[in-house]
Amino acid sequence: MGHLGIMRLGDNFGFLTLFWEVRVYIAFLLIPVVLSCSGDLNLGMQQASAPPSSENQENIAQLNPASKRSVRLDARTYRTIQRYGKTIKRRAREYGFDWRFVLAIMKQESQFVPDATSHRGAHGLMQLMPVTRYEVANALGYQQSDLAHPRHNIAGGIYYFRKVYDLFDGAEAGERLRLALASYNAGALRVYDAQDVAAYLGEHPHQWAAIRDALPLLSKRYYTLHQYVWADGKPRSGYFGEWKQTLNYVEGVMRYYKDYRRTLE
Numbered sequence: 122m123g124h125l126g127i128m129r130l131g132d133n134f135g136f137l138t139l140f141w142e143v144r145v146y147i148a149f150l151l152i153p154v155v156l157s158c159s160g161d162l163n164l165g166m167q168q169a170s171a172p173p174s175s176e177n178q179e180n181i182a183q184l185n186p187a188s189k190r191s192v193r194l195d196a197r198t199y200r201t202i203q204r205y206g207k208t209i210k211r212r213a214r215e216y217g218f219d220w221r222f223v224l225a226i227m228k229q230e231s232q233f234v235p236d237a238t239s240h241r242g243a244h245g246l247m248q249l250m251p252v253t254r255y256e257v258a259n260a261l262g263y264q265q266s267d268l269a270h271p272r273h274n275i276a277g278g279i280y281y282f283r284k285v286y287d288l289f290d291g292a293e294a295g296e297r298l299r300l301a302l303a304s305y306n307a308g309a310l311r312v313y314d315a316q317d318v319a320a321y322l323g324e325h326p327h328q329w330a331a332i333r334d335a336l337p338l339l340s341k342r343y344y345t346l347h348q349y350v351w352a353d354g355k356p357r358s359g360y361f362g363e364w365k366q367t368l369n370y371v372e373g374v375m376r377y378y379k380d381y382r383r384t385l386e
Contacts, residue, residue, distance in 0.1 A: 247278020
C-alpha cells in the first residue's frame with residue numbers, strides 16, 4: 122500500500138508538472154500577441170496626442186450645433202469667414218440671399234483668393250469683369266479701383282448677382298438661382314438664347330433642366346436648328362462654345378451651397 126501510495130503521489134506530481142509546463146508554453150505563445158496588441162494601443166494613443174501634420178492643419182474643425190455633426194473647412198474658407206464673414210452676411214441679407222450661397226459663389230469663382238485675376242480680366246473674390254466693374258461702381262458710388270478691395274468686391278458681386286437674379290422673376294426660387302448663376306457666369310443673353318431654344322422645343326424656359334439641355338444647342342454645330350429658332354439663322358448673342366464651363370459652374374456652386382447649408386449656421 123505504501124509503495125503504491127508513493128507511486129500515485131509521483132504520478133500526480135508528474136501530472137502537475139506537465140500541467141504547469143503546458144501553461145508556461147501557452148503563455149510563451151501568447152507573448153507576441155500581447156506585445157502586438159500593446160503596440161497597437163500605444164500607436165493609437167500617440168496618434169491621438171500627436172500634433173497635426175502640415176496637411177491636417179489645412180483643415181479647421183467646425184461644429185454646426187444644428188446638425189451636431191463635426192465637419193471640416195479648409196483653411197482658406199475658414200480665413201475668409203473670419204475676415205469677411207460680417208460683410209458677406211450683411212450684404213447677403215441686404216439683397217435677400219443666404220450668406221452661405223454667396224460663400225459658395227466665391228468658392229467657385231476665386232477659391233477665396235482675394236486678388237485672383239482670370240485670363241479674361243475678371244478680378245477679386247467675386248470675379249467681376251471689367252465691364253461689370255464699371256457698371257457696379259457707378260451704381261454703388263465707388264471708384265472702379267475700389268472694387269479691388271475684398272469687401273467692396275463682395276458688395277459689388279452680390280449687387281450684380283441680384284440684378285441678374287431679378288431678370289428671372291417668373292421662375293421658382295431654386296430654378297431662379299440656377300438661371301441667375303448661369304447668367305452670372307456666361308451673361309444673361311446666353312440664357313435668353315437658351316430659353317428661345319427651349320421654348321421652340323416645347324420645354325419650359327424657366328426651368329433649369331430645360332436651359333441646361335438647351336445651352337449645348339447654342340454651339341455652331343447646331344446651326345440648322347438655329348435657322349428655325351431665329352430669323353437671321355443664329356443665336357442673338359452669337360454661337361456659344363463654352364457651355365460645358367457654364368454647366369460645371371452652376372453645378373459647382375450648388376454643390377458647395379449644399380455643403381455649406383449642412384455644415385454652417
